[in-house]
Amino acid sequence: MFELRRVSAGYGGHVVLRDVTLKVPPGSVVALLGANGAGKTTLLRVASGLVRPFAGQLLLDDRDVTGLRPHRLVEAGVCHVPEGRGVFPSLTVRDNLRMHCLAGREEEMIAKAIDIFPSLGRRIGALAGTMSGGEQQMLALARAYIQNPRLALLDEVSMGLAPVVVDEIFRFLEILAKEGASLLLVEQYVTRALAIADYVYLLNRGEVRFVGEPDELEGSDIFKEYVGVEIG
Numbered sequence: 366m367f368e369l370r371r372v373s374a375g376y377g378g379h380v381v382l383r384d385v386t387l388k389v390p391p392g393s394v395v396a397l398l399g400a401n402g403a404g405k406t407t408l409l410r411v412a413s414g415l416v417r418p419f420a421g422q423l424l425l426d427d428r429d430v431t432g433l434r435p436h437r438l439v440e441a442g443v444c445h446v447p448e449g450r451g452v453f454p455s456l457t458v459r460d461n462l463r464m465h466c467l468a469g470r471e472e473e474m475i476a477k478a479i480d481i482f483p484s485l486g487r488r489i490g491a492l493a494g495t496m497s498g499g500e501q502q503m504l505a506l507a508r509a510y511i512q513n514p515r516l517a518l519l520d521e522v523s524m525g526l527a528p529v530v531v532d533e534i535f536r537f538l539e540i541l542a543k544e545g546a547s548l549l550l551v552e553q554y555v556t557r558a559l560a561i562a563d564y565v566y567l568l569n570r571g572e573v574r575f576v577g578e579p580d581e582l583e584g585s586d587i588f589k590e591y592v593g594v595e596i597g
């Protein structure tokens with residue numbers, strides 16, 4: 366179980382998250398929804414150790430991991446696929462993948478990446494920056510996948526991509542979850558996120574306004590109230 370317990374966080378003196386409690390049970394998919402600026406990206410940054418909370422705790426299997434450096438959280442199985450992907454454009458696909466491989470297991474782990482996204486195999490020697498947005502996103506996801514994450518933090522991973530690529534990415538997310546990873550998913554395609562989610566959190570101005578199962582949200586006006594549009 367991964368948990369943010371009563372977390373407040375932000376940047377400098379600017380408070381973005383206020384007293385946020387959020388739980389990601391083992392093997393579950395949690396969708397984190399909210400309007401632009403609600404604090405979703407900040408919450409993922411807190412979860413991966415990039416932003417240190419002002420108050421509150423991060424717990425991983427009841428162990429207090431608050432204040433651990435990001436690489437320690439990676440070692441504990443927390444993988445962050447950030448907004449903007451974070452791939453290195455001037456490195457090849459192979460070298461982007463190699464940076465996330467364990468010593469001595471490079472070939473096996475790269476094969477695993479190609480197996481899940483065959484198009485990466487066809488571009489293995491290409492510079493990442495020369496690939497399409499969809500291929501770069503697949504590379505970012507493959508880097509997380511080959512590390513066998515226990516918790517994947519996924520920030521708008523389908524943003525700006527063609528529908529056929531979005532389909533492939535959602536198929537991948539289902540495989541990732543079936544293989545046992547927990548997912549914390551920030552996603553603009555709300556209906557698609559709800560279709561694979563076990564639980565939903567709705568964030569508004571840095572506070573949690575709703576926690577429940579997707580069915581409960583679909584039947585209520587609360588999404589429209591805080592996000593300003595109907596679910597769709």
Ligand SMILES: Nc1ncnc2c1ncn2[C@@H]1O[C@H](COP(=O)(O)OP(=O)(O)OP(=O)(O)O)[C@@H](O)[C@H]1O
Binds near residue numbers: 379399400402403404
């Ligand atoms: N590095 C930063 N320094 C200062 N303020 C920031 C920084 N990043 C985000 N903010 C502010 O924090 C607030 C929440 O931003 P955040 O990106 O977490 O929201 P979000 O829900 O992910 O929004 P979006 O859907 O637009 O990405 C906003 O007011 C934003 O301007």
